[in-house]
Amino acid sequence: MDERFIAYIPTAGSNVAHAEITSPTLVKMMIRRAKKPILILGENLENDEKELINKLIERYNLKVIKTPEEMNLMAIMKYLANSDYDLALFTGITYYYLAQAATHLKQFSNVITVSIDKYYQPNTIYSFPNLSEDEYLDYLKKLLEG
C-alpha cells in the first residue's frame, strides 16, 4: 500500500471508516459549496505555510478559530457538533491530538471534516495524503489558484 495513505502515526486510525483522500481542487469545491465553512487553525505551522493559510482565509472569507489560543480544541468539537457549520477544515494541530478529537465529529455530527494538514488524517471525513514540505506548499498554493 502506498504509505502516503496510511495514517502518519500508523496507529491513529479508528478502524472502520478512514478518511477519503482529497485534492486541493476538491477542497476548493467543497469550500465554495459549503453554506457555512470554518477553519480550525493550530499553532504548528511553519512560516511559509502560515502565510499561505492566511491567504486562504482571506480568499474564501473563512471564519477561523485559533486553537488553543482562542478555544480549547475539544470545546471547539463540542461547539461544532451542535452548530450549523457544515464544513470544518483543520490544519496545524498536534497530529495525534486532532486524530482523537476528530472522532467526536465523525461519530456524533453531520459536519463534513477535512484535514488540510501535511499528514494523512484518518479520522476526518476527507484528508490530504502524507506530503513532503514542498508538496504541501504546492497543495496550499493550488487551493488559492483560479
Next chain:
Amino acid sequence: MVMGNNIEMDVKKLLTPLVKMKNANISMSVKFGEAEEEEDWEPMGPTPKPKVPTLRHWDFKLLERYPPFYMPICDLCCLCTFGKCDLSRGKKGACGLNIKAQQARIVLIACCIGTACHTGHSRHLVHHLIEKLGKDYPINLGNEIEVEAPITRTVMGIRPKTLGDLEKILDYCEEQITHLLSAAHTGQEGDYLDFESKAFHAGMIDDLAREVGDIAQIVAYNMPKGDEDAPLIELGFGCIDKSKPVILCIGHNVVPGSYILEYLEENNMEDDVEVCGICCTAIDISRVSDKAKIVGPLSRQLMFVRSGVADVVVVDEQCIRTDILEEVLKTGAVLIATNEKMCLGLEDVSHLSEDEIIGYLLRNRAALILDEEKVGKVAVEVAKIVAKERKDRKTLPDLNEVVELAKQCTECGWCNRNCPNAFKVKEAMTLAKQGNFDGFVDLYKKCYSCGRCETICPRNLPIVSMTTKVGEAYYKDLKFKIRAGRGPIKDVEIRSVGAPIVFGDIPGVVALVGCSNHPNGEEEVALIAKEFLERKYIVVTSGCAAMSIAMWKDKDGKTLYEKYPGEFRAGGLVNCGSCLSNCHITGAAIKIANIFAKVPLRGNYAEVADYILNKVGAVGVAWGAMSQKAAAIATGVNRWGIPVIVGPHGAKYRRLYLSNGEKFKVKDKKTGEILEIDPVPEHLIVTAENVKECICMIPKLCMRPNDNPKGRANKIYHYVDLYEKYFGKMPPDLEKFVRTEKDIPFMMKDKIMAYLEEKGWKPLEKYPQDPTILY
C-alpha cells in the same frame, strides 16, 4: 477488636438429652473478642459504605452539568464473540449497545483496572503488615493529624484505628469492584450515564483503597507523617555511585525494597551497596530511608536498564516494562520478580533457603521470589557477586559506535512516524552520521524511552541505547534533589489555609500528579510548578510528576524543592509521596470541608463533594497521564468535585466531562433561591494541547462560585496575566468569569473594563452566598 452477630431463628423441634423444645423462637447476640463500641464521634450521615447506585443522584447532578464528551479511539466493539461489531455513526452492536455506552463501558473497565491495581496493592501491603505486626497494630499519624483518614471517614463512616480495621475497608472495596466490573459484561448496563456513574464509583473506591495502602505503609514503615521538612533525597542518573554494587527496584510496592534496606542496615552495609528505584517504589523506599536514591520517573526505565548500571533489578508490581526480563538479561544483570501479579514466566524459588536462592540466581540469572523477606539478603549478596563479574562489562555502544550505527540508517522516517510524539529521531540519525549529536542530545531530554522507534526500525538499530549513550556523554550534571514524600497534610495547616482557599485569597491549589507520558519532556511539569509557586498557589505533587519537578534546576543549580518550602501553604511545594499518596491531595480538600467549615464527614459523601465543588479552588493536572490507574484517580477526583486537566495524550482516554460553558444553576442555601451563576469550574476533566494552554487553564479551573470578590479578582488577575504572558492577549472568554465590577483586579481595571464593554458584558444581578447543587 469487635466482631458481633445477631442471630435469630425459629426452632420447630429440638431434642437433646437436656432440652426438649417445640416451636421456640430464639434471638440472641453473639460477640467475639473484646467488646468495643465505635464511639459516637459524629452522627452517621446518609451514605456509609455506598453501594453502586447509592451516590447515583450525586453523579447525575455532576453529569448534567458536565455531560460526557466522547472521542471513540476505536469504533468497533471486540469484547465478545457476537462481534466484532461496528458501532460507527449510530449503528448498534449485536447486543444492542451503542457507541456512547461502549465508550463509557471502556472507561469503566479502565477505572476498574486502575482501582483493582491500587486495591490489590493495598491488600498486599495490609496483609503482609498484619502478618508481620499483627491486626492490632495501631494507626497513629501523630498528634498533629487528628483527621487521620478523611476518605475512609466520609465513604465508610468509620475511623480506622488498627491495621485490622484497614482490612475491613478493603473487603468493601473488593466487593464494589466485583459489582462494577460485572456491570461491564455483555448484556448488563446499557446506558452511558449509568456507566459513567459506575466509573465515578470505581474512582471513589480507588481513592479509598489508596488511602488504606498509604496509611498502612506510613505507620508500619515509620514514613514521614505530614512532615513538611522531610529530607531531601538524591535523584537522577548522576547520583548513582557506579563503583558500588547497584540494586535497582522498579514498581510500586515498598515491601521487597524495605527488606533490602533493612538487611543493609542490620549488616552495616548501607554505604557499601547502592539501592535506587524507578517509579513509585523509588519514592516509597526513599520515605523509608534517606539513603535510598531515585533514578527517575517511569520514562527513564528503559534508558537506565540499558545503561547497565544496575547489577540486580528487583521488580514488584505496576508500571514495569513487561519486557524487563529480556532487557535485564541483555545487560548481564540479575532479575528478581517478587509479586504474584508479575511472575514473568519465572520459576518460583520462594521455598528454597536464601543461600540456595543465591546459588540458583547466579546460575539462572532470574527467579520469582514471593517471600519478600528473603529478597533482602538475596538481592544484596547477589549484587555484591554480580557487580564483580560485570565490572568491565559494556552495555551501551560508545560514541564512535553510535556514529557507525547511525550510518546504517536508511532515513525511511518510520521512527518518527511510530514515535507517539513524532519526535525527530530520523533527523537525529542524519546528524549523527556526521558525528553531530545535537539531535540525540535534544531527544534525550524529551524521550520517555517507550522504544516504539526501535520496534519499527527495519535496520533494528538500538535507538534507545544510542540516545542513552549520547545522554550519558553530554549530560554530566544529572543529579537533583527531591523532598521525600511527606504523606498527609496536617490539620493545623488546613486550619491556616482553609479560609483563604475557600474565599479565594489563595488563588488555588494545583496538584501535579500522574505518569510520564509528557508531550514534550519532563521539564514542562517543573515549569508549570515554577509558574504557580511564584504566584503563591499551593503546589501539591506525587509519583512520577514529583520526580519530573525535581529534574529542573535554576541558574544557581537549585531544584524547586530546594527553593520552596514543603508546607501546605501559599508558595509551598508539597510532595505527598507515591501514587498511593494521591489520597492525601483529595484528603486535604475533604479536610478543608471538615476542619475549616465543620461539614461532618461520616457517611456524608455528597455534601462533602458538593462543598469541594463549590468552594475549594483546587485543580488536578496529570500532564503525562498514561495508565488505567491514572484514569481511576482522575475519575475519583472528579467525583469529589475537583476538576482535572490532562495532557494531549489524555484525549486517548476517549472521554472528557465538558460543560457547554454557559451559565450554571445553583441554589443559595442562605436564601433558598435558585440562581444562574458564572460557569465555574468550567469543566470537570479536559485536555490541553500544549503547556501554554495547560498553564492558562489552571487559574480558570481554580475559580469557584463561592469566591468572594477579592478572591475572584485575585484569580482573574492570574488568568489574565498568564494569558498575556503565553498568548500575548486577553483571555477570549474572560467575560464569563467576571460576575460584577468588584471581581475586576484593581491593577487591570481599565484594560478589563474596555474588554468587557467590547464584549457587551453585563454583571450578574445576584450570585449566591452559599452555593450548592444539591437541591
